Amino acid sequence: MAVFNDTFNATERLLAEHRSVRRFAEREVDLATLERILECGMRASNTGNMQMYSVVVTRDKERLKSLGALHYGQCATAPVMLTVCADVERYHRWCQLRGAGVCYDNFLWYLSGVIDASLCAQNICVAAESEGLGFCYLGTVLYNAKAIAELLKLPKGVSPVITLALGYPEGETTLSERLPLDAVVHYEEYRADSDADIERQHRMREEFPFNRRMVEENGVENLAKLFTEKRYPVDANRAISRALLDEITRSGFMNNE
Ligand SMILES: Cc1cc2nc3c(=O)[nH]c(=O)nc-3n(C[C@H](O)[C@H](O)[C@H](O)COP(=O)(O)O)c2cc1C
Numbered sequence: 001m002a003v004f005n006d007t008f009n010a011t012e013r014l015l016a017e018h019r020s021v022r023r024f025a026e027r028e029v030d031l032a033t034l035e036r037i038l039e040c041g042m043r044a045s046n047t048g049n050m051q052m053y054s055v056v057v058t059r060d061k062e063r064l065k066s067l068g069a070l071h072y073g074q075c076a077t078a079p080v081m082l083t084v085c086a087d088v089e090r091y092h093r094w095c096q097l098r099g100a101g102v103c104y105d106n107f108l109w110y111l112s113g114v115i116d117a118s119l120c121a122q123n124i125c126v127a128a129e130s131e132g133l134g135f136c137y138l139g140t141v142l143y144n145a146k147a148i149a150e151l152l153k154l155p156k157g158v159s160p161v162i163t164l165a166l167g168y169p170e171g172e173t174t175l176s177e178r179l180p181l182d183a184v185v186h187y188e189e190y191r192a193d194s195d196a197d198i199e200r201q202h203r204m205r206e207e208f209p210f211n212r213r214m215v216e217e218n219g220v221e222n223l224a225k226l227f228t229e230k231r232y233p234v235d236a237n238r239a240i241s242r243a244l245l246d247e248i249t250r251s252g253f254m255n256n257e
Pocket of ligand 1 (some may be wrong): 018019020021022074136137138140174175176
C-alpha cells in the first residue's frame with residue numbers, strides 16, 4: 001500500500017513512507033550520526049526560541065536495560081533511547097543568573113515544553129529516517145514518568161514527555177494505514193460528519209489486515225473495542241493520568257495560583 005504518488009517530491013516520499021521500527025539490528029549508531037540528527041532536532045520551531053526541552057541520550061547497555069524495563073521491554077534491541085523532556089530548569093537558571101524572576105513554573109509552560117519536545121523529537125525522527133535509521137515512539141514514558149525521571153536524575157523543572165527507541169532496522173516493516181484526508185481536514189469551518197461518514201472514514205482501518213488479525217487474536221467484537229477494552233481501558237487511563245499529574249507536580253509545573 002503506497003499513499004504517495006508521482007507528484008510527491010523526495011522529502012514528501014520520505015514522510016509518506018514512514019513506518020515505526022520495533023526490531024533493531026546489532027549495529028551501533030555512531031556519535032557523529034547521532035549528533036547530526038540531534039542538531040536537526042534543535043532546528044525545530046519552538047516556543048519563543050527558548051527551547052523548553054532537553055534530550056537525555058541513553059547508550060550504555062546497563063542503563064538501556066534499566067530504562068527498557070520501565071518501557072515494559074518494548075524495543076529491547078534498540079542501541080539508543082532518547083528521552084525528550086519538557087525543561088524549564090535551564091531557562092530559570094539563566095534568568096536567575098541575570099536577575100530575572102522565575103515565571104515558567106506553571107502549567108502553560110509544561111504544555112509549551114511538551115510541544116517543544118514533540119517538535120524536536122519529530123525533527124529527529126525525520127532526520128533519522130533520512131539516514132537509514134528507524135525509530136519508535138514509546139508512549140510508556142508517560143506511564144512511568146516518575147520512575148524514568150528518577151532513573152535519569154531529572155531535577156525540578158524537567159519532566160520526561162517523549163521516548164524514542166532508535167537504531168538500524170532489522171527485518172521487514174509494513175506501512176500502517178491512515179484515515180482518509182477528509183476525515184481529518186476541515187476547510188474553513190469544522191464540518192459535522194454524519195454517522196455514515198464516520199463509518200466510511202474508518203472502514204479501511206477496520207479492514208486493514210493487521211487490525212483484523214488483532215481483533216481476532218484478542219477475541220473482541222470490533223476494532224473500537226480493541227482500543228477501549230484492551231489497549232487503552234478507562235481505569236488504566238485514569239490511573240496513569242493521576243500518576244502523571246503527580247509527576248508534573250513534582251517537577252514544579254503546577255504553580256498556577
Ligand atoms: C506519542 C506516541 C506514543 C507511542 N507509543 C508507542 C508504544 O508505546 N509502543 C509502540 O509499539 N508504538 C508506539 N507508538 C507508535 C504508534 O503505534 C505508531 O506510530 C502508529 O501505530 C502508526 O504506525 P507507523 O508509525 O508505523 O505509521 C507511539 C507513537 C506516538 C506518536
